[in-house]
Amino acid sequence: MSKEGFSISLASPHAPGMDGFQKGGIALFALAFLFTLIGLFGPAAQDPALFFYIGFIGSIVGLSIYTVRTYLKRPAGVQNNHIFTSSITNRGLWGWALGIFLTGFYVVLYWGSDEMWNSSPLVLLFNPISQGLFNHPPDRWFLYSFIYTVSILIMGVRAILKYRHSNYQIVRTCSIMFFQLGFAFLIPQFLKAMSQPEYYFSYFWPLDYDLLFPSNVDGMLSNGTIGMWMLINSAILTFIATPILTYFFGKRWYCSWVCGCGGLANTAGDPFRQLSDKSMKAWKIERWMIYSILLFITVLTILLWVNSYLKGGMFGGISHSLTKVYAFLIGQAFAGVVGVGFYPLLGTRVWCRFGCPMAAYLGLLQKYFSRFRITTNGGQCISCGNCSTYCEMGIDVQSYAQRGENIVRASCVGCGICSTVCPRGVLNLENGSTHTDRENNNPITFGNDGVGLNLD
Amino acid sequence: MTEQKHIVIIGNGIAGITAARHIRKRSNHRITVISAETEHFFSRTALMYIYMGHMKFEHTKPYEDWFWEKNRIELKRAVVSKVEPSSNSIIFHSGETMQYDELILATGSASNKFNWPGQDLKGVQGLYSFQDLESMEASTKGIQRAVVVGGGLIGIEMVEMLLSRQIPVTFLVREDSFWNTMLPKEESEMINRHIRSHHVDLRLKTDLKEILSDENGKARAVVTGDGEEIPCQFVGLTVGVHPNISFLKDSGIETDKGILVNKKLQTNFTNIYALGDCAQVQNPMENRKPIEAVWYTGKMMGETVAATICGNPTDYNPGIWFNSAKFFDIEYQTYGYVSAQLKEGEESLFWEAEDGLRSLRIVFDSNSKAVLGFNAFGIRLRHKVCDEWLKNRTSVQEVISNLKRANFDPEFFKKFEREVNFSS
Helix, strand or coil, rough: CCCCCCCCCCCCCCCCCCHHHHHHHHHHHHHHHHHHHHHHHHHHHHHHHHHHHHHHHHHHHHHHHHHHHHHCCCCCCCCCCCCCCEEECCHHHHHHHHHHHHHHHHHHHHCCCCCCHHHCHHCCCCCCHHHHHHHHCCHHHHHHHHHHHHHHHHHHHHHHHHCCCCHHHHHHHHHHHHHHHHHHHHHHHHHHCCCCCCCCCCCCCCCCCCHHHHHHHHHCCCCHHHHHHHHHHHHHHHHHHHHHHHHHHCHHHHCCCCCCCHHHHCCCCCCHHHHHHCCCCHHHHHHHHHHHHHHHHHHHHHHHHHHHHHCCCHHHHHHHHHHHHHHHHHHHHHHHHHHHHHHHCCCCCHHHCCCCCHHHHHHHHHCCCCCCCEEEECCCCCCCCHHHHHHHCCCHHHHHHHHCECCCCCCCCCCCCCHHHHHCCEEEEEECCCCCCCCCCCCCCCCCCCCCCCCC | CCCCEEEEEEEECHHHHHHHHHHHHHHHCCEEEEEECCCCCCCCCHHHHHHCCCHHHHEEEEECCCHHHHHHHEEECCCEEEHHHHHHHEEEEECCEEEEEEECCCCCCCECCCCCCCCEEECEEECCCHHHHHHHHHCCCCCCCCECCCCCCCHHHHHHHHHHHCCCCEEEECCCCCCCCCCHHHHHHHHHHHHHHHHHHHHCCEEEEEEEEECCCCEEEEEECCCEEEEEEEEEEEEEEEEEEEHHHCCCCCEECCCCCCCCCEEECCCCCCCCHHEECCCCCCCCCCCCCHHHHHHHHHHHHHHCCCCCCCCCCCCCCEEEEEECCCEEEECCCCCCCCCCCEEEEEEEEECCCCCCEEEECCCCCCEEEEEEEEECCCHHHHHHHCCCCHHHHHHHHCCCHCCCCCCCCCCCHHHEEEEE
């Protein structure tokens, strides 16, 4: 239709005019960012605190001022103007550039050498936080974890502002931010500071795939009571809490309220959610892929235990190399590099949709044994396509809504955006009183009293 | 299964396509859908979102492109210039002809124009078809101001579209309040306020006198009824629509404003039907209008005609009226019958939230206290529950004490049923 705009704003592209606050915020960001860059040429290694506080924190403050002001200038409501006419959010020049940049960063993060990382001013920049709070020198994983958390917090504020007309989105985004900051950043770092195992309460098997590997279990047990306690906790979360919570609330309790991968997708990734593929073909590929990976990691875990029980006599070599393959292909390449790097190209939940074994496990529970469903409001759907377009899991929500059918799908993470962007109030996330009343298959528009279902 | 007929459908909007889909569900008839507008069915209600950049055109197609072949629904892109019932054939603009056994006319609407001077200038248009969207895209590039004429649903959508591109808009509404032919005073005023909060230059009680041309035949200004001249480079004419049936002149198919149909949606020829915006129902049911140019009725008519054509003759019986719209950020749903002015023997209860963005109106019968209609702004009501209440003529007291059942707002929203305190 229209020519692509060259905006790189993720807030509200082509925001009407810039006032003093916005200009000031952007100016502060630009200067602080420049200062950080200068630091990265070397000086940051000598005086990390100066560059961290003035450069890094300054950039964040500047960007935040701009974002808050930009969103608050417009009344609360759906704000998707120009998403598909802007380069960055529509796989244009800037979208591609950002995708390649992010993917490249992940490649270097996962497969770069220790020498390169540990002496780099980029890592040393975070010394004030790492040393100051947790009493250990920063390494690449600290840098990653810190930037990840900061991204969720800043872009979480943006998401809250963007969706402030929906209390569901506000509460949910706060929950994501809380779990990331507390359970995926502060607690593991403090545990590490107290020389305990670095344990993430918000990740468990099968997403945290090696958690139940014999080697890991032995490692935990060698840590005495606390390790034992962590192990029991993990097992309870995976095998008891997950089915129960999913029965009552659907998989959203984890995927859209707790999980850090989902957290990043729904905050930093929010500008790209519309890029997920909605075709039937993609759905077929998704089902093959995600359940294969679940099967793979389940079989692998069992193999390792059998192997450990037989003292390595049976599948020693095989299970060892399979673990390596899984760790490289799925754990790093897929979950990390493609999962986040491809946000601007394939949408936000590529990993959650095509790869995550936890999502697969939760999805099976949700599909066959859960009270959760997205209810379609009678005959009110106008087939506009907003719900499908903005579904990050690539569900063609509209195809159900226009038939007046409730949506019960394994992949739905219950982010609620379909309901939020629906211009006619047709969709609603609900936990019913039973799991048996979810499917309502009547192909005739609700309210059409003349037509019976007796197809002859 | 009966013998295979050739069903030809003119128009690939929601009415024609629903008919095609349901005929396919019920039978093996050969189906051909003809459209001059687009190759594939798209959601007309989503045109505004394409312009605003919420979606691309392909996102507005409810079915993937492989769907039609898989379901053996033949698509033909062509302009129909004539229908000849005597020979059961249609004649295309190219001179080509096509035979049918049953013909369904689902040709939609065209925008009204009221013979204003300058209404045919460049940069002056309505908004109904995909072509309208394309010309709006072309005509609004880099302009300084737009004027939209006509205070209805399409008008306010057009205003919202223009604002999304930071084009200042003057909105001329002939009535003394927005859409007050349909909305009661309080709701209409709520929308006036909301329009102004989006920095629209809203001019109530103002009509259009003429559109002035520049030296290239483009619109350069409008003149209002008060003689004020407003410079602009684009004029949206959104003063209603009328059935798009000019090509049926001299076909022998009876028409009035629309194509006249009976309860079975049949025209005066038993094998020719009309659906959707272009159909005019003779002797409509109580509370219903002869022409209802809305999405849902088009859908229901398509379902009805499919049953009839596939050997199960069915009367069009659309049940309790419902409709919806969105005015900028305020969603609107209505169930049952709420008119702008209360009718004889009707009363209503009205609540408006303090933020002035949410409201609920319940209309009921003064004598029996049976509930007759709901108007919801900024809150979502559950269709099934409202439908049930209206069908059963439930008393207004019972409805008020059970409002919670009708709440369709998302989790964690302020519960309107706890807030409402009605005033009559």
